[in-house]
Amino acid sequence: AANKKLLILPGDGIGPEVMGEVRRIIGWFERERGLGFDIEEDLVGGCAIDAYGVPLADKTLDLAMGADAVLLGAVGGPKWEPLPFEIRPERGLLKLRKEMQLYANLRPAIVFDELADASTLKHEVVAGLDILIIRELTGDLYFGTPRGVETLPDGTRRGVNTMVYTSPEVRRVARIAFDLARKRGSKVCSVDKANVVETTEMWREEVIKLHGEGYEDIQLSHMYVDNAAMQLVRNPKQFDVIVTGNIFGDILSDEAAMLTGSLGMLPSASLGDPDESGRRRALYEPVHGSAPDITGQGVANPLATVLSFAMMLRYSFDMDAEAEMVEQAVRNVLKSGLRTGDIMQPGMAQVSTTVMGEAIIREL
Amino acid sequence: AANKKLLILPGDGIGPEVMGEVRRIIGWFERERGLGFDIEEDLVGGCAIDAYGVPLADKTLDLAMGADAVLLGAVGGPKWEPLPFEIRPERGLLKLRKEMQLYANLRPAIVFDELADASTLKHEVVAGLDILIIRELTGDLYFGTPRGVETLPDGTRRGVNTMVYTSPEVRRVARIAFDLARKRGSKVCSVDKANVVETTEMWREEVIKLHGEGYEDIQLSHMYVDNAAMQLVRNPKQFDVIVTGNIFGDILSDEAAMLTGSLGMLPSASLGDPDESGRRRALYEPVHGSAPDITGQGVANPLATVLSFAMMLRYSFDMDAEAEMVEQAVRNVLKSGLRTGDIMQPGMAQVSTTVMGEAIIREL
Numbered sequence: 117a118a119n120k121k122l123l124i125l126p127g128d129g130i131g132p133e134v135m136g137e138v139r140r141i142i143g144w145f146e147r148e149r150g151l152g153f154d155i156e157e158d159l160v161g162g163c164a165i166d167a168y169g170v171p172l173a174d175k176t177l178d179l180a181m182g183a184d185a186v187l188l189g190a191v192g193g194p195k196w197e198p199l200p201f202e203i204r205p206e207r208g209l210l211k212l213r214k215e216m217q218l219y220a221n222l223r224p225a226i227v228f229d230e231l232a233d234a235s236t237l238k239h240e241v242v243a244g245l246d247i248l249i250i251r252e253l254t255g256d257l258y259f260g261t262p263r264g265v266e267t268l269p270d271g272t273r274r275g276v277n278t279m280v281y282t283s284p285e286v287r288r289v290a291r292i293a294f295d296l297a298r299k300r301g302s303k304v305c306s307v308d309k310a311n312v313v314e315t316t317e318m319w320r321e322e323v324i325k326l327h328g329e330g331y332e333d334i335q336l337s338h339m340y341v342d343n344a345a346m347q348l349v350r351n352p353k354q355f356d357v358i359v360t361g362n363i364f365g366d367i368l369s370d371e372a373a374m375l376t377g378s379l380g381m382l383p384s385a386s387l388g389d390p391d392e393s394g395r396r397r398a399l400y401e402p403v404h405g406s407a408p409d410i411t412g413q414g415v416a417n418p419l420a421t422v423l424s425f426a427m428m429l430r431y432s433f434d435m436d437a438e439a440e441m442v443e444q445a446v447r448n449v450l451k452s453g454l455r456t457g458d459i460m461q462p463g464m465a466q467v468s469t470t471v472m473g474e475a476i477i478r479e480l
Numbered sequence: 481a482a483n484k485k486l487l488i489l490p491g492d493g494i495g496p497e498v499m500g501e502v503r504r505i506i507g508w509f510e511r512e513r514g515l516g517f518d519i520e521e522d523l524v525g526g527c528a529i530d531a532y533g534v535p536l537a538d539k540t541l542d543l544a545m546g547a548d549a550v551l552l553g554a555v556g557g558p559k560w561e562p563l564p565f566e567i568r569p570e571r572g573l574l575k576l577r578k579e580m581q582l583y584a585n586l587r588p589a590i591v592f593d594e595l596a597d598a599s600t601l602k603h604e605v606v607a608g609l610d611i612l613i614i615r616e617l618t619g620d621l622y623f624g625t626p627r628g629v630e631t632l633p634d635g636t637r638r639g640v641n642t643m644v645y646t647s648p649e650v651r652r653v654a655r656i657a658f659d660l661a662r663k664r665g666s667k668v669c670s671v672d673k674a675n676v677v678e679t680t681e682m683w684r685e686e687v688i689k690l691h692g693e694g695y696e697d698i699q700l701s702h703m704y705v706d707n708a709a710m711q712l713v714r715n716p717k718q719f720d721v722i723v724t725g726n727i728f729g730d731i732l733s734d735e736a737a738m739l740t741g742s743l744g745m746l747p748s749a750s751l752g753d754p755d756e757s758g759r760r761r762a763l764y765e766p767v768h769g770s771a772p773d774i775t776g777q778g779v780a781n782p783l784a785t786v787l788s789f790a791m792m793l794r795y796s797f798d799m800d801a802e803a804e805m806v807e808q809a810v811r812n813v814l815k816s817g818l819r820t821g822d823i824m825q826p827g828m829a830q831v832s833t834t835v836m837g838e839a840i841i842r843e844l
C-alpha cells in the first residue's frame with residue numbers, strides 16, 4: 117500500500133512537547149509494524165503568526181488539503197491575545213475546519229477506571245462513563261452571516277450574528293451519529309432548542325426524517341440544550357451518542373469533558389466527507405489547550421495526543437487493531453501507576469512527558 | 481401604605497399545588513404582619529390555551545402590566561406538546577418576559593447544608609455553594625429577526641435565527657450584575673464567546689466600559705462560555721455573580737441549578753426597569769417545571785415557589801427582613817428533618833406539599 121500522507125501541526129505551548137511523543141510512537145509503528153507514513157510538519161496558530169504573519173498560511177492549508185490526515189497539537193497563548201479578532205491563533209483552526217469541510221467533530225468523554233476519582237463528581241456517577249459527543253463544526257453562529265457590530269447614528273452599538281443550518285448539513289452530521297452509534301450502544305440523543313429556535317426545530321425534524329430512512333434500529337431521543345446541560349451533571353451515563361450543533365456542542369462537549377476530571381486524557385477527531393478516491397479529510401487533536409503555564413517544563417500529559425493518534429488510525433486508516441493497541445497501552449500505563457502532573461494521585465509515580473511516552477512504547 | 485398589587489399565575493401541572501402553599505404564607509403575612517396585598521389570579525400556559533385559546537390572553541397581560549409583581553408557578557405538559565410553535569405554553573412565558581421587558585433573570589444556585597449530599601458532585605466541591613447567575617432575558621436568539629425556516633427551489637430547507645444585542649441592552653443587565661455583586665462577594669464574571677461571536681465581543685467591551693464608570697470596586701473577570709461550562713463542574717465556588725446573554729444563560733443557569741442537586745429548592749426573579757413611580761416590573765417563579773409525572777398527588781415540593789415569594793419581598797417590596805424570615809423558615813424546616821419526595825434522604829420524614837407549607841408557617 118502507498119504511504120499515508122500525514123501533516124503534523126504541533127502548534128503552540130505544550131503542542132510541540134506532546135507531539136514529540138506521538139512522533140516516537142509513529143516511529144515505533146514504522147519500525148515494528150511496517151506502517152509507512154510520509155510526514156510533513158508545519159506551523160499553525162501563534163507560531164504561524166510569528167513566522168508567516170497569519171495563523172494559517174496558504175501553503176499550510178494546501179498541505180492539509182493534500183494530506184490523508186492532519187494531527188494538531190494546540191494553538192494560542194497570552195502572547196497573541198491582544199491581536200485583533202481576524203488574525204488571532206484560533207482563526208487558523210476555524211479556517212482549517214471550514215476549508216477542509218470537517219463538519220463532524222467527535223469528542224469522546226471517557227472515564228478511565230484508574231482516574232475516576234479525579235472527577236469532581238461522585239465515583240458512582242461517572243465510573244465507566246463512555247459518551248461520544250458529535251458536534252457539527254462548519255455551520256451555526258461560527259460561520260453564519262450577516263455578522264459584526266455596527267454603530268448607529270446615536271452612538272448605540274448593535275451586534276449581530278447568524279445561526280444558520282441547511283437540511284443537508286443536518287443530515288450529514290446526523291448520519292455520522294447514527295453510523296457510529298451502531299458500533300456502540302445504538303442510542304443517539306439529538307440536542308436542540310426546538311421550543312424557541314426555529315433553526316433547531318428544523319434540525320430536529322431532519323434528524324427524525326433521516327432516522328426513518330434506515331436507522332430504525334437506533335434508539336433516537338431529543339433533548340433541549342438546557343436540559344442536556346443538566347442531565348450531563350445529573351446522570352451522564354444515560355447517554356451513548358449525543359449529536360448537536362456547533363455552538364451547543366462547543367459548550368456541552370467541554371462540560372462533558374470536565375465531568376471526566378481528566379482533560380489531559382481526551383482526544384478528538386474532526387471528519388469531512390470521503391472524496392472520489394474514498395479518502396476522508398480529517399484532523400485529530402487533543403481537547404486540552406496549549407497550557408502556557410507549564411510550557412517548556414517537560415511535564416505535559418501526552419496521552420490525549422496519543423489517543424488522538426489512535427483515533428486517526430481508526431477513522432482515517434481503518435486500522436482498528438492498531439488503534440486498540442495504542443488505547444490498551446494507555447490503559448496499561450495508567451494501571452502501572454505512572455502519572456503526569458495533571459492526573460497525579462497519592463501513591464502513584466509522577467513522570468515527565470518523555471517518560472510517559474517511553475512507557476507507552478514499552479507497552480506497545 | 482397602599483396595598484401591593486399581586487398577580488398570581490399558578491399555571492399548569494404542579495403549579496397550582498405549590499402556589500396554594502404560597503397563598504397560605506401570604507395569608508399569614510397579612511394576618512400577623514399587617515401586609516396588604518390585592519391579589520388577582522389568572523391563567524397562563526396550557527390551562528390558558530384550554531380556556532382562552534392562547535397561552536397568554538391580552539387581559540392577563542394587562543393584569544401583569546398593572547401589577548406590582550407577578551408570581552408564576554409553572555407552564556407546560558404533554559397535553560400541549562403537539563401544538564404548533566406559535567401557541568405552545570412556553571410562548572406565554574416568552575411573551576410575558578418581552579412585553580414586561582423583564583431583561584434581568586436572577587437565578588441563584590444555592591446549596592443548602594442539609595441537602596449538599598443530594599448533589600452528584602462531591603460534598604467538598606459544592607458544600608456552601610452560593611452563585612447568582614444573571615441571564616439577559618429579552619434579547620439574543622430568543623427574539624432576534626430574521627428568523628424562521630425557508631424551503632429553497634431544490635427542496636433544501638434553510639433555518640435562520642439571529643443573535644442580536646445593542647450596547648444599552650448589555651449595559652442595563654451588566655449594571656444589575658454589578659449592583660447585586662456589591663451586596664454579595666463583589667465579584668462579577670461576564671460570560672461570552674468573544675473569540676468567535678462578534679456580538680459577544682461587543683458585550684465584553686461594553687461590560688468593561690461600564691465597569692470603569694463607577695464599578696471599579698467590583699472584581700470583574702471574563703470567561704468564554706465553553707470554559708464556563710467546564711469551570712462550573714470543576715470548581716463552582718470560584719464564582720460569585722455570573723452575567724451572560726439569554727441563550728448562554730439558559731444553558732449555564734440550568735447546569736448550575738443541577739450542581740446543587742435540589743432543583744425543587746431553586747427560585748428565580750425576572751426584573752425590568754423601574755418606571756416613573758419607581759415601580760419595577762417583576763416576575764417570580766420556581767426554576768423547576770410543571771412536573772406532569774407527579775401532578776395532582778400532593779407530593780410536589782413547594783419550597784422553590786416559597787423562596788420565589790421571598791425574592792419578591794426583597795426585590796419588589798424592599799422587605800429584606802421579611803424575605804430573610806421566609807428564607808430562615810425554609811432552612812429551619814430542612815433542619816427539622818422534613819422532606820418532600822424529591823429531596824428525601826434516609827432517616828428524614830417524608831411529607832406532603834401541604835404539610836411542608838404548614839411547617840413553614842409554623843416556623844414563621
Ligand SMILES: CC(C)[C@H](C(=O)O)[C@@H](O)C(=O)O
Binds near residue numbers: 206209366675676
Ligand atoms: C478556540 C475556539 C475557536 C474553539 C471553538 O470554539 O470551536 C475551541 O473552543 C474548540 O472547542 O475547539
Ligand SMILES: CC(C)[C@H](C(=O)O)[C@@H](O)C(=O)O
Binds near residue numbers: 311312570574
Ligand atoms: C421554556 C423555555 C422557553 C424557557 C427558556 O428557554 O427561556 C425555559 O427553559 C427557561 O429557562 O425559563
